[in-house]
Amino acid sequence: MITLKQATGPAYTRIYSVGAARGENAVPNDDLVGPIDSSDEWIRQRTGIITRTRAVPETDAIDLSTAAATEAIEKSGVAPSDIDVVIVATISNPKQTPSVSAIVADRVGANPAAAYDINAACAGYAYAVAQADALIRAGAAKHALVIGAEKLSDIVDPTDRSISFLLGDGAGAVVIGPSDTPGISATVWGSDGSKADAVGMNHTLTEFRDGQAPWPTLRQEGPTVFRWAVWEMAKVAKQALQQAGVEASDLAAFIPHQANMRIVDEFAKQLKLPESTVIARDIETTGNTSAASIPLATHRLLAEHPELSGGLALQIGFGAGLVFGAQVVVLP
Secondary structure (H helix, E strand, C coil): CCCCCCCCCCCEEEEEEEEEEEECCEEEEEHHHCCCCCCHHHHHHHHHCCCEEEECCCCCHHHHHHHHHHHHHHHHHHCCHHEEEEEECCCCCCCCCCCCCHHHHHHHHCCCCCEECCCCHHHHHHHHHHHHHHHHHHHCCCCCEEEEEHHHHHHHCCCCCHHHHHEEEEEEEEEEEEECCCCCCCCCEEEEEHHHHEEEEEECCHHHHHCCCCCEEECCCCHHHHHHHHHHHHHHHHHHHHHHHHCHHCCCCCEECCCCCCHHHHHHHHHHCCCCCCECCHHHHECCCCHHHHHHHHHHHHCCHHHHCEEEEEEEEEEECCCCEEEECCCC
16 A cells, blocks of 8 residues: 655744735825714724725735735745745735735745635634644645735725724735744634624625626624624633633733724723733724734834834734634744
């Protein structure tokens, strides 16, 4: 009997570097309040957002991904040709196919890396990190480029009071590779499709094509999503700490999906984070960028607090699906 040869990889992985790209325009609340009959004060109180970044019409999720990836690769010390898998988490590929990842792999010089996109909305980046970690440790890849990228301004209805004022555009990228010590913990992830209607697109592309509905845009049942995020996701965050074998007091940083500042604040309370833990609040000036929000927030934290490098961070993503994913990582 012939025994198939199996690939094996390193015992551990870590994040080497982070890159970021944000939409070119800063859009303040006052620019959006007219169509939703609201005010700057209402948006700030409900979400913590003062302004959000949005891309110009000519820029798409592929462009944002390429810019973020270029920075991450340059800072990683890994040659583009040594990256053998590219994973892009996004819900805003301008075309359903080809993938954003294949085009970005070519643009950054990583051809012929394996490349694929994943659609896990705001949990997409955490999902992609889990996959990159597993692929490298299994020997299926040596270095991975992971990107969370969104151009949500293309799928916004300016008159929608449930979500339109939350959303921004941007991309965050990391390079992941082998490590002598553990740099990415086991991931706690899952889904609850019974709540699929709580947040997502309001129409299908085929309904739009057939003239049965307007252009599909994002919308959400705000109270449902808020309750789920605050109560259920705090449990997931605690499980991720347990899986990693660490306490909240061990965290240098907490980097949740930048969905809403009130959710971030409630998380911090439930996790009983010490004052020494730096909490990411990138939503204030970037907005909610779905799959891009955690790497963008990580990039900003490291720029503003370089002393966090080498510390532990708990990151958790959650959103449409409903889906969720969380893990503890060592910050590059």
